[in-house]
Amino acid sequence: MQISDKQINQFNEQGYLFFPSLFSAEEIKVLVAELDGIFSSHRPETVREKGSDAVRTAFGVHMYNAAFARLARHPRMVEPTKQIYDEDVYIHQFKVNAKAAFDGEVWQWHQDFGTWHADDQMPEPRAMNVAIFLDEVNEFNGPLMFIPGSHKLGVIEAGHDTVTTSYPLWTLDQETVSRLVAKGGLVSPKGPAGSMILFDSCLVHASGSNLSPWHRRTVYLSLCAVSNHIRRFKRPGYIAQREFDPIQCLADDCLLRDYPVSLPWEDGAPESALQPQLAA
Ligand code: SIN
Ligand code: MN
Numbered sequence: 001m002q003i004s005d006k007q008i009n010q011f012n013e014q015g016y017l018f019f020p021s022l023f024s025a026e027e028i029k030v031l032v033a034e035l036d037g038i039f040s041s042h043r044p045e046t047v048r049e050k051g052s053d054a055v056r057t058a059f060g061v062h063m064y065n066a067a068f069a070r071l072a073r074h075p076r077m078v079e080p081t082k083q084i085y086d087e088d089v090y091i092h093q094f095k096v097n098a099k100a101a102f103d104g105e106v107w108q109w110h111q112d113f114g115t116w117h118a119d120d121q122m123p124e125p126r127a128m129n130v131a132i133f134l135d136e137v138n139e140f141n142g143p144l145m146f147i148p149g150s151h152k153l154g155v156i157e158a159g160h161d162t163v164t165t166s167y168p169l170w171t172l173d174q175e176t177v178s179r180l181v182a183k184g185g186l187v188s189p190k191g192p193a194g195s196m197i198l199f200d201s202c203l204v205h206a207s208g209s210n211l212s213p214w215h216r217r218t219v220y221l222s223l224c225a226v227s228n229h230i231r232r233f234k235r236p237g238y239i240a241q242r243e244f245d246p247i248q249c250l251a252d253d254c255l256l257r258d259y260p261v262s263l264p265w266e267d268g269a270p271e272s273a274l275q276p277q278l279a280a
Helices: 005-014 025-039 066-071 075-085 112-120 174-184
Strands: 016-019 046-048 055-059 089-097 107-110 127-133 144-146 159-161 169-171 196-200 205-207 218-225
Touching: 005 016, 005 075, 025 055, 025 066, 075 089, 075 127, 075 196, 075 218, 107 112, 107 169, 112 127, 112 169
Parallel strands: none
Antiparallel strands: 016 196, 046 055, 055 089, 089 218, 107 205, 127 196, 127 218, 144 205, 159 169
16 A cells, blocks of 8 residues: 555644554454453563553564464555655564553553653654554544644653553653644544554654543554664563564455464563563
8 A cells, every 4th residue: 555645745744644444344353353362361461451450552462463463564554654764664562552441541641752762772763653443433432642743843851650550651741742732733533443543653642541331442553664773672572672674564455364474472472572681
């Protein structure tokens, strides 16, 4: 899938592109059918919500689950990303955020590149976030919110929030967010399961809690230009991947046909991927 010059300009201006219903209901069903097994497996790569057993984030699913491993090689997200960076990309991070009905907690205001730069020593913001909706996202179940144009500011000063949720994050203060929203406003792309968002790793974003009776399960892939790979292995490999091989795409029908994929963590992630490792 290729995007137009108009879409590239829009991405450069706004910091994101939204593709409603890009994946069919049949394709999404293949992924959703795997989630109960993934969420109940109690692997160390899976983070739970604070004070509850509800899954917040399942990291590295593409390393042990065949359906998600095929999604990780899908041309519909990889091709436009390569087009924008004019280079091959590798997977820096792969996660399923569950945002469970009633239990899904907030994500505070942040930029992803701030963390990747500070913790992983990723040199430049040449990394794309891709969100693929596994459920309908509506105004009630904790949709992502963006401040359009905020990616143009580069890395904004942030503080390390280790308290609000079960997952530590470098977050922006309220005064900064108010100033940015006064200038850029707020948007919140919503739509059916199968919709996809591409967003710049410097775009400021957040999401509220999910008090609705509907799950808001979303896959996030962070695709980094190969030459821009991380230089430091401070965080575990299941959070910040340490292999930089370019993604080799499968065919466009790869969610519906059983293409062979390697599953190196099928019997568990190796100790080296679970532990921080300071020397790169
Ligand atoms: C994230 O920013 O990494 C996740 C936000 C969300 O799932 O709402
Ligand atoms: Mn984020």
